[in-house]
Amino acid sequence: MGSITETRQFDIPKLCKAGVVVNEGPDFQVEVQMVPVPEPGPDDILVRLKFTGLCSSDIHLMQGDLGMPPMSTFGVRSPGHEGAGIVVKVGANVKNFKLGDRAGVKPIVDTCGTCSLCLVDKETYCKAAIHSGLMTAGTYQQYLVSPARYASPIPDGIPDEVAAPIMCSASTIYRSLVESNLRAGSWVVFPGGGGGVGIQGVQLAKAMGMRPIVVDTGASKRELSLKMGAEAFVDFVETDDSAKAVIEIADGVGAHGVFVTAPAAYKTAVSFIGNRVGSMIMCIGLPPAGTMILGTDPCEFIFKNLTIKGTLVGSRSDTAAALDYAKRGMLHQICEVYPINRLPEGVEKLRKGQVAGRIVVNFDWEE
Template sequence: MSDQFEIPTHCKAGVVINEGPNFHLEVQMVPVPEPGKNALSDHGSFMLYFGIFGLGTYLSILSGPDDILIRLNYTGICSSDIHMMQGDLGLPPMSTFGVRSPGHEGAGVVVKVGSNVKNFQLGDRAGIKPIMNTCGSCVHCWDDKETYCKGAIHAGLMVAGTYQQYLVSPARYASPIPNGVPDEVAAPIMCSASTIYRSLVESSIRSGAWVVFPGGGGGVGIQGVQLAKAMGMRPIVVDTGEAKRKLALEMGAEAFIDFKEVTDASKAVIDIADGVGAHGVFVTAPAAYKTAISFVGDRIGSVIMCIGLPAAGSTVLGTDPCEYIFKNLTIKGTLVGSRKDTAMALDFARRGMLQQICEVYPVNRMPEAVDKLRRGEVAGRLVINFNWED
C-alpha cells in the first residue's frame, strides 16, 4: 500500500551550520529516512548515549516493522531549538549523534507504515513531540513520568528533528491528530501546549486562582494563558511590546503588564491579584526567574513552576528558607508533556479552547524565522510550512 504515496529520495530540511554560539541555519536537501534504517546517526549502530538525566542504553530505536514514516506539513520553532543549536544546555552537542536538524514540534501525514503497526494507517495525521521514544519498561514509564525515562530518545538532539520534512517515528510514540485541529495549530501543541498543560496539572492550582506568566507572550506562555483560562484560572501576563499585549489579551489574559512601562511589575501583579499575590507563577522565559518569587507577594501556599530552560549554569532560583517556611512556598520543575498530556492538549484545541497563536513562514525563510526567535522578537509561536515557498 506504500505506493499510494510518492516518497521522494530527498526532502527539505533546516540544517545547522557551525554548531555553537555562532551557528546559522541553512535550508538544504537531505535524504529521506527509511523505516528499519538507522535514524540516529551516520556512524552505524548506536548503542550508548549520554542521556539528559545520565548515562543509559537504548539498543533498538527504530526497528522498521514498528515504525511509521511521516511527511510533515508544519514544524514549530521553539526556543529549545536555539539551545540545541548553540549547545548551551550542558548536553552533548547534536553533532555527537550525527544530527544536523533540530526541532520537536511537527504535524503531518503518515506516508508509510511498518508491517507490525496497528495504530496508524496510511493517510492518518500524526505529530512528532520532543520525545521520539522511551524504553517503555522502567519505573518512570510505568508511573506517568515517561518523559524522564533514562532511555528516552530526544527529537532534534539524538535523532533528526522536525526541521526535516520526512521523519521516521516509532508508531507507539507518535501522536494522532484529531479532525478539526489544523496542522499549524497542532504542531505547537506537540511541545508548547502539552508542556505547559503538564505544568498546570502538576501545580495542583485550583479554578479561580491567579496565575502569572512572566514572559508569557511567547509560544509556551501564550498556550498556558489559553489553557489556564479554560481550566478556570485567572491569567496575568508580564512581558513587553504591543504585539504581545494584543495577543495575550485576545487569548484570555485578564491583565497584561508591560515591565518596561511600569516602575514595579511585581507590585502591579500583586495589586491585580486581590492585593495579596499570585497563587502560581509559570516561568517560561529564563530571564524571568530572577523576579519569579516576587509575584507571590503575601499569598500563602503559592507555587513557582519552572518550565523555561536557561543556559547551563546561568541562573539560580531561590530565596531565604524562612520565606519558604512562612509562606508555605513551593518551587517545582516540569519537563515536556507525555503522550497523555499531548492528547489532552489536542482535545482542548478540538473543542476550540486552543486557538492559533502562530505566524506562518514558508520553508525557504526558516533561517529568518530562527533568527527572529533568537533575537526575542516573536509574539506567540513561529511555524514553518514545508509546502510553501515564498
C-alpha cells in the same frame, strides 16, 4: 512481502527539504538544504510533515549550551520537536496508524516503556528517552521516521498549524498546570507569557478556570495575550514595578502560581507571590546550564508555605489532553506562518526574542 507496507497513493521522494545547522555552537546558522528521506523500520511510521514549530529549546540545542552532548555527537543536523503531518509509510508491525492518518512528532520520540518512570506517567524522565532534534533528526526535516507507539494521533478538526505547537508548547505547559494542583479561580502569572509556551498556558489556564496575568513587553505580545484570555497584561518596560502591579491585580495579595517560561524571569519569579500563602513557582523554561539560580530566604518558604517545582515536557497523555482542548475550541492559533525558505529568518527572529506566540514553518509553501 517486505517489512514495509507501501501504496502508490504517496510518491515518496529520495530527498526532502530540511533546516540544517551550520557551524554548530554560539555562532550557529541554519540553511535550508536537501537531505535523504529516511526509511522506517517494521515498528515505525514515516511522516511527511506539513508544519514544524520553532521553539526556544531549538536555539539551546543549536548553541549547545544546555550541558548536553551536542547534536553532532549523534550525527543530527536538524533540530525541532513540534511537527504535524501525515503518515506516508508504515512498518509491517504497525497496528495503530494507517497510511494517510495525521500524526505529530514531539520533543521525545521514544522511551523504554518498561522502567519505573515510564510505568508511573513520568515517561519523559526515562533514562532511555530519545530526544527529537538532539539524538535523532528533528522536525526541521520534512520527512521523519517515528516509532509508531510514541507518535501522537491528531484528531480531525485541528489545523496543522495549531497542532504542531501543541506537540511541545501546549502539552508542556499543560503538564505544569496539572502538577501545580492549582484550582479554578487562582491567579496565575506568566512572566514572558507572550511567547509560545506561555501563550498556550494562558489559554489552558483560562479553560481550567484560572485567572491569567501576563508579564511581558511590546504591543504585539500585549494584543496576543489579551486576545487569548489574559485578564491583565503588565509591560515590564513601561511599568516601574511589575511585581507591585501584579500583586495589585491579584486581589492586592499576590499570585497563587507563577509559571516561568522565559528563563530571564527566574530572577523575579518569587516577587509576584506577594503575601500569598501556599503559592507555587513552576519552572519550565530552560536557561543555559549554570547561568541561573532560583531561590530566596528559607524563611520565605516557611512562613509563606512556598513551593518551587520543575516540570519537563508533556507525556503522550498530556499531548492527547491538550489536543482535546484544541478540538473543543479552547486552544487557538498562536502562530505566524512562514514558508520553508524563510525558516532561517524565523530562527534568527526567535534567537533575538522577537516572536509573539510561535513561528511555524509550512514545508509546502515557498516564496
